[in-house]
Amino acid sequence: MGVDSEAPLKxxxxxxxxxxxxxxxxxxxxxxxxxxxxESVDAFHDRFRISKIDTDDTEVTxxxxxxxxxxxxxxxxxxxxxxNRADIADATKEAVDILYIAVGTIHRLGTSGVKACHDVxxxxxxxxxxxxxxxxxxxxxxxx
Numbered sequence: 444m445g446v447d448s449e450a451p452l453k454x455x456x457x458x459x460x461x462x463x464x465x466x467x468x469x470x471x472x473x474x475x476x477x478x479x480x481x482e483s484v485d486a487f488h489d490r491f492r493i494s495k496i497d498t499d500d501t502e503v504t505x506x507x508x509x510x511x512x513x514x515x516x517x518x519x520x521x522x523x524x525x526x527n528r529a530d531i532a533d534a535t536k537e538a539v540d541i542l543y544i545a546v547g548t549i550h551r552l553g554t555s556g557v558k559a560c561h562d563v564x565x566x567x568x569x570x571x572x573x574x575x576x577x578x579x580x581x582x583x584x585x586x587x
Contacts, residue, residue, distance in 0.1 A: 495553035
């Protein structure tokens with residue numbers, strides 16, 4: 444008897460004939476999804492012996508970041524191609540591939556990467572509607 448690898452995903456979708464609709468998602472599912480990516484990146488790096496780097500070495504750090512940028516550019520291009528084809532499912536998967544590479548970059552940066560996560564989260568957590576608003580075209584939240 445095989446294991447249905449898509450069983451955990453079925454609760455997120457409703458199928459009506461040949462139309463698949465995504466069910467509403469709560470915060471718990473979102474956080475679980477992001478956590479699952481982080482766990483997968485950690486296991487992937489262990490499995491392939493992808494080590495963290497010494498960020499005190501500027502040249503090594505810059506080389507790593509350039510390599511990771513090339514990976515991000517590749518995934519961003521794949522995301523753009525999926526959007527151009529109006530393939531929402533593939534565009535969504537490619538967006539997650541971008542996240543996977545970004546999380547892998549943070550993982551490789553070790554404690555410096557983790558510190559940056561906390562710094563960026565703290566900065567964004569301090570943004571409030573009384574001092575910031577979303578740009579009408581891009582949606583980016585900026586200081587008023």
